[in-house]
Amino acid sequence: MMHNYKRVLMGPGPSDVDARVLAALARPTIGHLDPFFMDILNEIRSLLQFTFQTKNEITLAMSGTGSAGMETCVVNLLEPGDSILVCVNGVFGKRMADVASRCGAEVTALEIEWGKVFDPQQIEQALAQKKYKVVGLVHAETSTGACQPVEEISHIVHRHGALLLVDAVTSLGGMNVDVDGWQIDACYSGTQKCLSCPPGLSPVTFSADAVKALENRKTKVQSWYLDLSMIRQYWGTDRLYHHTAPINMAYALLEALTMVKEEGLEKRWQRHLQNHTILKAGLEAIGISYVAQKGHELPMLNAVAVPQGVDDAVVRKQLLTDYGIEIGGGLGTYKGKVWRIGLMGSASTRSNVMLFLAALENCLIQQKYQFNHGASIAAAIKASCR
Numbered sequence: 537m538m539h540n541y542k543r544v545l546m547g548p549g550p551s552d553v554d555a556r557v558l559a560a561l562a563r564p565t566i567g568h569l570d571p572f573f574m575d576i577l578n579e580i581r582s583l584l585q586f587t588f589q590t591k592n593e594i595t596l597a598m599s600g601t602g603s604a605g606m607e608t609c610v611v612n613l614l615e616p617g618d619s620i621l622v623c624v625n626g627v628f629g630k631r632m633a634d635v636a637s638r639c640g641a642e643v644t645a646l647e648i649e650w651g652k653v654f655d656p657q658q659i660e661q662a663l664a665q666k667k668y669k670v671v672g673l674v675h676a677e678t679s680t681g682a683c684q685p686v687e688e689i690s691h692i693v694h695r696h697g698a699l700l701l702v703d704a705v706t707s708l709g710g711m712n713v714d715v716d717g718w719q720i721d722a723c724y725s726g727t728q729k730c731l732s733c734p735p736g737l738s739p740v741t742f743s744a745d746a747v748k749a750l751e752n753r754k755t756k757v758q759s760w761y762l763d764l765s766m767i768r769q770y771w772g773t774d775r776l777y778h779h780t781a782p783i784n785m786a787y788a789l790l791e792a793l794t795m796v797k798e799e800g801l802e803k804r805w806q807r808h809l810q811n812h813t814i815l816k817a818g819l820e821a822i823g824i825s826y827v828a829q830k831g832h833e834l835p836m837l838n839a840v841a842v843p844q845g846v847d848d849a850v851v852r853k854q855l856l857t858d859y860g861i862e863i864g865g866g867l868g869t870y871k872g873k874v875w876r877i878g879l880m881g882s883a884s885t886r887s888n889v890m891l892f893l894a895a896l897e898n899c900l901i902q903q904k905y906q907f908n909h910g911a912s913i914a915a916a917i918k919a920s921c922r
């Protein structure tokens with residue numbers, strides 16, 4: 537039986553998908569070598585170049601979710617015995633280190649406390665001790681809500697002759713991700729976060745230096761499915777069959793990226809930032825605090841501490857059943873202690889912020905949490921009038 541639940545997706549992804557994107561999914565499926573589909577791939581590449589802010593020739597959408605993009609970058613850049621420094625301050629840095637170790641790379645995980653961001657000095661010190669081929673960094677750590685500044689670290693990484701690999705799964709489309717300006721060598725994202733498309737594709741881009749590393753490999757890429765040396769021939773002028781592209785997902789991504797372009801990058805980042813500011817004002821007015829390092833809170837993912845005495849699971853269940861609102865729970869060390877409230881893509885709206893605050897207050901009253909009733913809404917209204 538098919539259900540038809542209507543949800544407000546305010547978790548760590550997937551985010552709400554616009555009706556235009558859903559309609560695109562329903563267009564007739566055509567062949568993956570059909571000339572019309574070839575045009576669609578070209579349009580996707582050009583819109584991805586716009587969104588990533590890059591001229592990189594190898595800019596495409598891998599089949600699979602964000603983790604497939606992570607794995608694509610790692611397995612194409614690294615050969616057995618190559619070394620990678622992975623900066624770990626949450627779940628996704630940890631995942632990158634795991635993926636790298638599985639392809640035979642020599643992995644050094646530089647770990648700091650969850651919620652904190654790396655100081656460029658820490659990276660400088662690590663690179664002074666040992667030579668690495670690649671340095672991996674998570675721009676928007678969705679498990680902690682922390683935003684890692686990239687630009688200064690990029691200069692350090694390049695000064696030490698390494699390639700910079702950046703996870704932009706959550707940040708792309710919701711805040712500035714400047715691949716060329718920040719000189720990122722390999723970057724990946726996902727469709728279901730700030731691009732507001734269903735999950736299923738993973739945008740990836742490779743700089744000229746990253747392509748050189750790929751072309752200079754002595755061994756075949758460990759994964760046949762994710763081998764960019766073959767996949768680039770399908771996305772390139774040769775149009776060589778590799779695997780069947782997920783046709784309808786490509787329609788959806790094209791529509792979602794078209795919406796990004798129509799809105800404009802700066803306007804879109806501004807919208808994400810404004811709604812975050814309003815939500816933050818509301819939450820802080822009722823004593824709920826962010827777990828990410830101060831000044832580094834992500835605009836699209838609000839990770840906050842579950843107040844003392846409040847039952848995490850009961851509140852999330854009530855939000856879902858009474859209001860249709862989905863938020864995320866904590867991962868790893870944050871399990872049961874943190875809520876992750878997403879304001880991603882189409883879900884980043886003023887009305888979602890207000891609805892959520894009202895719904896949360898209702899749940900908190902039932903939890904007998906002591907706070908000034910209505911204060912979050914009042915603060916949010918005040919913040920939105922600024």
Ligand SMILES: *Cc1c(COP(=O)(O)O)cnc(C)c1O
Pocket residue numbers: 549601602603604606628674676677678703704705706726735
């Ligand atoms: C969601 C996410 C991923 C993994 O993406 P999937 O689509 O779940 O495979 C990787 N990195 C970050 C930062 C994410 O938020």
